[in-house]
Amino acid sequence: MPASESFRIPKHRRHVPAARQRVRKTLADWGITDELADAVTLLANELVTNAVTHCRVSHSQVKVELTLDGRELVLEVSDPDRDRLPRPHDSTPDEEGGWGLALVAALADNWGCRQESYAKCVWARFGLEEVQTHAPATL
Template sequence: MPATETFRIPKRRRHVPTARQHIRKALADWGITDELADAVVLSANELVTNAVTHCRTPYAQVRVALTLDGPELLLEVSDPDRDRLPQTHESGPDEEGGRGLALVAGLADAWGHRQETYAKCVWARFTLAVTAERAHVPAGL
């Protein structure tokens, strides 16, 4: 059975660090504390920042879900602005932003988005490396 951590934060930039803390704690509880944890937390930071920045629904909440299912880890960030889908673009050298999705694409094994009935969800999937001396998947899963 997969392990899942789900929480919501208000659509405000000041709550992005709270999302990072929740993600890092869930990963640590599952025994994931290495470079993969850093990649997932950085990806979560980018996706949550995008959600709080670009969602135009007032008083919205951003939903973050992290699911560990065998060797796969799925990060999902949802917001109620279902028609504003993420788009990658080329950022110029002087632009301060616009590289978040490219960063997620480089860190995750796959990423994408889907429209749901009342929200959009941007997701990133990571594959856990399982070695003989250290398996990332907890015994109870």
């Protein structure tokens, strides 16, 4: 049975560090550390930042979900602005922003987005071939 952790944060920049810390703790609890944990935490930070920055729905929440299923780890970040799907663009070296999706594409094994009934979800998948994990026991 897959292990999963999900939580919501208010759509405000000041809550991004809390989301990043929660992702890092969940990964550590599952025994995922080092470069993979760094990459997943960085991408969680980027995707949550994108969601709180670009979501036009007032007083909403951003959902973060991590799923550990066999040899795959999936990170999903959802917000209620379902009609604004992210689009990568080529940022110039002088631009301060616009690099988030390029990082996702570079660090994840696969990524994408989907529209749901009341939200959009941006997801990133990571293979765990060389990583020993220990998902929490279910009761």
